[in-house]
Amino acid sequence: MKRTSRDIRIANRFEVLRRIIGAPMVSRQQIASETGLSLATAANLIGELMELGLLVEVGFQDSGGGRPRGVVSVNPSGGVLVGVDVAETYVHVELFDAALGVLASVEEELHPRENRPEQVVAHIASGVQAAFEAAGVGPDRVLGAGVSVPGQVDREGGVSVYAPNWDWHDVPLRSLLAESLDLPLYLDNPLRACVVAELWFGAGRGRDDVVVVNLGTGVGAGLAFGGTLYRGATNSAGEWGHTTLVVDGRLCHCGSRGCVETYVGAPGIMQTLRDLAPNSPLLHPEDQTATIEALAHGVAAGDPVAAKVVTETARYLGVAVADLINLVNPEVIVLSSWVAARLGESLLAEVGAVVAQHALSRPLAATEITLCQIAGNPVSLGAATFALKRFLAGIGTPAGGLIRRV
Amino acid sequence: MKRTSRDIRIANRFEVLRRIIGAPMVSRQQIASETGLSLATAANLIGELMELGLLVEVGFQDSGGGRPRGVVSVNPSGGVLVGVDVAETYVHVELFDAALGVLASVEEELHPRENRPEQVVAHIASGVQAAFEAAGVGPDRVLGAGVSVPGQVDREGGVSVYAPNWDWHDVPLRSLLAESLDLPLYLDNPLRACVVAELWFGAGRGRDDVVVVNLGTGVGAGLAFGGTLYRGATNSAGEWGHTTLVVDGRLCHCGSRGCVETYVGAPGIMQTLRDLAPNSPLLHPEDQTATIEALAHGVAAGDPVAAKVVTETARYLGVAVADLINLVNPEVIVLSSWVAARLGESLLAEVGAVVAQHALSRPLAATEITLCQIAGNPVSLGAATFALKRFLAGIGTPAGGLIRRV
Numbered sequence: 181m182k183r184t185s186r187d188i189r190i191a192n193r194f195e196v197l198r199r200i201i202g203a204p205m206v207s208r209q210q211i212a213s214e215t216g217l218s219l220a221t222a223a224n225l226i227g228e229l230m231e232l233g234l235l236v237e238v239g240f241q242d243s244g245g246g247r248p249r250g251v252v253s254v255n256p257s258g259g260v261l262v263g264v265d266v267a268e269t270y271v272h273v274e275l276f277d278a279a280l281g282v283l284a285s286v287e288e289e290l291h292p293r294e295n296r297p298e299q300v301v302a303h304i305a306s307g308v309q310a311a312f313e314a315a316g317v318g319p320d321r322v323l324g325a326g327v328s329v330p331g332q333v334d335r336e337g338g339v340s341v342y343a344p345n346w347d348w349h350d351v352p353l354r355s356l357l358a359e360s361l362d363l364p365l366y367l368d369n370p371l372r373a374c375v376v377a378e379l380w381f382g383a384g385r386g387r388d389d390v391v392v393v394n395l396g397t398g399v400g401a402g403l404a405f406g407g408t409l410y411r412g413a414t415n416s417a418g419e420w421g422h423t424t425l426v427v428d429g430r431l432c433h434c435g436s437r438g439c440v441e442t443y444v445g446a447p448g449i450m451q452t453l454r455d456l457a458p459n460s461p462l463l464h465p466e467d468q469t470a471t472i473e474a475l476a477h478g479v480a481a482g483d484p485v486a487a488k489v490v491t492e493t494a495r496y497l498g499v500a501v502a503d504l505i506n507l508v509n510p511e512v513i514v515l516s517s518w519v520a521a522r523l524g525e526s527l528l529a530e531v532g533a534v535v536a537q538h539a540l541s542r543p544l545a546a547t548e549i550t551l552c553q554i555a556g557n558p559v560s561l562g563a564a565t566f567a568l569k570r571f572l573a574g575i576g577t578p579a580g581g582l583i584r585r586v
Numbered sequence: 587m588k589r590t591s592r593d594i595r596i597a598n599r600f601e602v603l604r605r606i607i608g609a610p611m612v613s614r615q616q617i618a619s620e621t622g623l624s625l626a627t628a629a630n631l632i633g634e635l636m637e638l639g640l641l642v643e644v645g646f647q648d649s650g651g652g653r654p655r656g657v658v659s660v661n662p663s664g665g666v667l668v669g670v671d672v673a674e675t676y677v678h679v680e681l682f683d684a685a686l687g688v689l690a691s692v693e694e695e696l697h698p699r700e701n702r703p704e705q706v707v708a709h710i711a712s713g714v715q716a717a718f719e720a721a722g723v724g725p726d727r728v729l730g731a732g733v734s735v736p737g738q739v740d741r742e743g744g745v746s747v748y749a750p751n752w753d754w755h756d757v758p759l760r761s762l763l764a765e766s767l768d769l770p771l772y773l774d775n776p777l778r779a780c781v782v783a784e785l786w787f788g789a790g791r792g793r794d795d796v797v798v799v800n801l802g803t804g805v806g807a808g809l810a811f812g813g814t815l816y817r818g819a820t821n822s823a824g825e826w827g828h829t830t831l832v833v834d835g836r837l838c839h840c841g842s843r844g845c846v847e848t849y850v851g852a853p854g855i856m857q858t859l860r861d862l863a864p865n866s867p868l869l870h871p872e873d874q875t876a877t878i879e880a881l882a883h884g885v886a887a888g889d890p891v892a893a894k895v896v897t898e899t900a901r902y903l904g905v906a907v908a909d910l911i912n913l914v915n916p917e918v919i920v921l922s923s924w925v926a927a928r929l930g931e932s933l934l935a936e937v938g939a940v941v942a943q944h945a946l947s948r949p950l951a952a953t954e955i956t957l958c959q960i961a962g963n964p965v966s967l968g969a970a971t972f973a974l975k976r977f978l979a980g981i982g983t984p985a986g987g988l989i990r991r992v
Contacts, residue, residue: 185622216591332946332948341948342946342947342948388819389818389819401913405811405812405816406811406812410811411915412795412914412915412916412949413794413795413915413916413917413949413952413953414915414948414949414951414952415915416912416915416946416948416949416952417913417914417915417949418913418915419912419913419915419946419949420912420913422912422944422946423829423908423909423912423913424831424905424906424908424909424944425830425833426832426833427831427832427835427901427902427905429833434946435943436908436943436944495833496833499830499833500830502829502830502842503829503830506822506825506826506828506829507807507823507824507825507826507829507913508818508823509817509818509819509820509821509822509823509824509825510818510819511819537841537842538828538830538842540738540748540822540825540828540840541748542738542747542748542820542822543818543819543820543822543823543825545820546818546819546820546822547819
């Protein structure tokens with residue numbers, strides 16, 4: 181609640197860089213006017229980021245009679261960021277330049293049940309190594325690495341507190357990773373990563389109240405209020421997948437019943453398929469990815485079972501999305517993650533009508549529902565953005581940016 | 587998203603007054619240190635509030651060697667505030683001094699179906715008049731009147747957009763009220779009023795992430811994030827009563843099915859009673875208040891039907907509260923409004939176990955669930971606080987405080 185002047189300075193530094201990444205070639209005056217900061221403060225923050233090599237002066241613009249104004253952009257070669265998306269079925273590693281442009285991208289599959297912490301850590305380490313080789317860069321230029329893992333995360337301690345689909349409890353992931361990766365490591369979860377990616381680069385740009393619905397093996401809702409990521413009291417906010425859609429409904433691995441996740445997560449969709457057509461060739465009992473792919477192809481090919489599964493899933497998803505609209509009253513709801521990437525178009529076509537039946541008209545009229553439009557992997561992008569944010573927060577501290585460069 | 591320096595000044599003015607109302611007899615140095623403002627800014631804001639007559643210098647405190655420090659308090663005679671809680675079954679009017687101490691309190695009953703806009707407006711006007719007479723003050727000393735009405739409100743336009751239990755649509759309440767009340771009028775709803783009351787005077791003090799669950803005829807969840815009331819995109823956030831607890835469940839007057847409100851609002855509790863014991867003497871078919879009272883007495887007297895109704899209601903309430911914990915991860919959930927005042931103790935005794943079954947352990951451990959502890963009516967108090975906040979926001983503008991006093 182109480183923000184120190186240091187907090188405010190970090191937030192402003194972050195906001196200035198975010199604006200410049202979003203709209204390259206801007207003047208100090210434009211940044212001041214867009215952020216509401218004074219020109220002196222904006223110029224000072226820009227100077228600091230230039231000193232760090234993150235921004236460069238790229239030219240001048242006419243000021244309508246006065247002195248021409250210097251125009252700045254992000255310096256892509258100002259440093260490298262690592263973003264890692266660890267999901268139940270894969271490890272996706274991306275390297276980014278300082279403008280969050282992709283330098284290299286590597287994906288390693290996680291086989292079903294290949295989910296012991298040391299197995300997952302080995303995939304992260306080899307993925308990062310492969311990405312360094314692909315991009316021809318070394319760890320010395322890395323400003324930070326953001327790692328997103330499913331479930332609940334203690335980011336200060338770098339601990340995966342609870343990853344329900346893997347039954348992980350209090351896994352000290354940062355320590356385990358530090359044995360093979362000598363990088364500043366920041367842990368968080370895909371809900372947070374996706375929200376940050378949408379706020380910086382997606383449908384959340386310029387919006388205050390944003391919900392990112394992640395549809396994967398697990399499901400959740402990343403939240404941003406007032407243009408800022410919302411974490412809740414213990415960084416656990418957004419466990420929409422474990423809100424109840426049907427009292428006494430399907431059993432959930434969290435121990436409860438009728439959770440949203442048991443209907444709209446990949447295993448839930450498989451269950452719906454099994455209930456409707458137990459012997460369907462669309463069903464790959466041990467392979468979520470293959471089943472969701474098969475459903476997507478089935479819908480495209482006019483398969484009636486696939487269509488029925490989508491309709492049934494859309495019914496549950498629509499009710500649960502309407503709940504978010506009624507409770508949160510957001511400006512936009514983005515459907516993200518791998519199930520949305522594959523089935524999102526078909527789901528979206530049917531979700532709208534269900535939402536309209538269940539949401540109140542005033543908040544409904546204010547909410548856009550859209551698929552994630554970010555090219556590439558939004559979780560890796562968001563994770564790298566976290567690393568950049570942490571780097572910016574460390575500037576001027578003993579362990580922070582200015583010292584690192586000496 | 588973009589806050590101007592004027593917005594920041596208003597927020598700081600408000601925060602300074604809030605701190606001083608909460609902890610009277612404080613020095614400028616203490617206020618600066620508690621708010622994170624510079625001493626110059628704090629002193630400047632305090633000077634402005636003193637000039638308006640809202641604060642007074644009440645003495646000096648030792649500063650440990652230096653000059654004694656001036657100590658300020660709110661000046662109760664700095665003005666009068668009106669807070670009106672319009673509910674489905676009553677109109678409750680309170681007058682407050684500038685320190686939000688109650689000067690007078692008047693309640694008029696609304697008979698069932700006595701809910702046409704002009705009937706409700708007449709009750710508000712006569713209630714305010716009666717309160718003025720009881721307190722021996724006149725409208726000339728009123729800084730503002732806050733009026734809370736159920737449902738969705740367009741506060742800029744002063745319009746009750748939708749009051750579902752009365753089937754009100756787009757009722758221009760402020761214009762109707764202005765015909766009989768010559769006061770600066772501010773409209774909002776009980777969810778917002780209760781949150782503000784809890785943040786200033788209740789369980790929300792010093793906390794960032796707060797949910798106030800209103801259990802009345804309608805139900806809803808007022809939200810505060812980062813210590814500030816959260817409104818959502820169209821001031822409709824918090825319609826938790828219209829989130830789905832049971833897909834295809836009880837029909838709700840909103841047109842949807844299985845809404846939380848149909849199980850834990852007063853009519854929903856009556857329905858549960860009717861389902862369990864259609865001929866119960868506890869049931870007063872046309873009178874919610876009497877039925878809830880009878881249930882409360884029944885529980886106290888060991889009536890098994892009353893106990894069963896409470897258990898069944900607690901089961902639904904517990905699941906729906908767990909949903910809030912999982913999605914929002916708040917520090918505290920406060921049960922408020924008239925049903926909570928009457929049945930809250932009994933409900934709370936059983937809700938905890940249900941919540942523990944449905945909430946994830948990490949956010950659960952961080953959440954306190956409590957009954958509203960505010961003496962008097964929190965909605966009236968919150969509505970008066972809105973009026974004070976609007977008064978503070980208007981200072982220095984042509985229609986605002988400084989000019990009014992000339």
